[in-house]
Amino acid sequence: MARKLQSGGTLRPIDLARGYGLSTQAVRNYEEAGILPDAGRTAHGYRTYTPLHARALGAFLALVSGHGHRAAASIMRAVNRGAVDEAYRLIDESHAQLLEDRRTLRAVEGALRDLAPTAVPAGTVASGSGRTFVGPLAAELGIRPATLRKWERAGLVRPRRDPLTGYRVYDEADVRDARLARQLRRGGYLLEQIAPVIAQVRSAGGLEPLEATLRDWHDRVSARGRALLTGAAELEAYLRERG
Incomplete structure (x- = not known):
């Protein structure tokens, strides 16, 4: 009509x-x-x-x-x-x-493919404590502690502070985000490009749930x-x- x-x-x-x-x-x-x-x-x-x-x-x-x-x-x-x-x-x-959304999607997919489990040094979340500190985490990732602090300022990781010592404490979600940030930095992404990727992971509730939503994300981008x-x-x- x-x-x-x-x-x-x-x-x-x-x-x-x-x-x-x-x-x-x-x-x-x-x-x-x-x-x-x-x-x-x-x-x-x-x-x-x-x-x-x-x-x-x-x-x-x-x-x-x-x-x-x-x-x-x-x-x-x-x-x-x-x-x-x-x-x-x-x-x-x-x-x-839309192009930026496609790039973000590709970045997440690439990071998930590359984010293989690695041996975790003593003192990290693999020790069973469920938390780690800036030094051990930086050592695991092969970066300097100052880099982790820079990522924190950019919103890529959000450690809490120990109320007694004031030290930064990274829980399992923080370690996940730091590992993902490392993979994306290795892929040449800037911090401002990584931030929305980390936000997608957080909103999905982690890497595994995010993998399950990638197809829907693909479909929505294609439909748009x-x-x-x-x-x-x-x-x-x-x-x-x-x-």
Whole structure:
């Protein structure tokens, strides 16, 4: 039905609403927000729309799937006020974010492949205490204690302080994050690139749960990439029709 609206004649708000599964209030709201071009008015003040408005609404809804509501609305507002280059810039930002998401995903996958169990020196979490200190952990990782402290400042590890001695105490999750950070640094990643990877591991609850979610993560990234393509096609059709 939506396609028929894009090739018909004069349309009412209810026509657009039914064609796209929206409420008439939503259609009016989109027009007032600049997402749709200004509507015409009858002699009695009722809104009238055209196939161009239907095309605009279809483009907006397609853009939402890939860019999100806020970015999609900004893109459409830019187009409708003639600032097409601004719309292109906003589209580029979404593609850049998707590329960064793909890089983060690849970084996690690579780190998980490389993060093989290693022999753990005495004094680390393998001793059964469930905690370790900066010196033994640095020795295990083959780095300097100062590097661990730098990683702490960057948010990659979050040791607590012993209330009696003030020493940094690393629990099992901290050791996991430090090992992952080491693998990513060996892969050439910067600290600011590693931070979101560590955040993903923490939110997943560890490495094993994260492995189980990688396929879903892949699917979501791929779906967003396809949605960006679909949105671009719909926007291009709207731009052509606008002239």
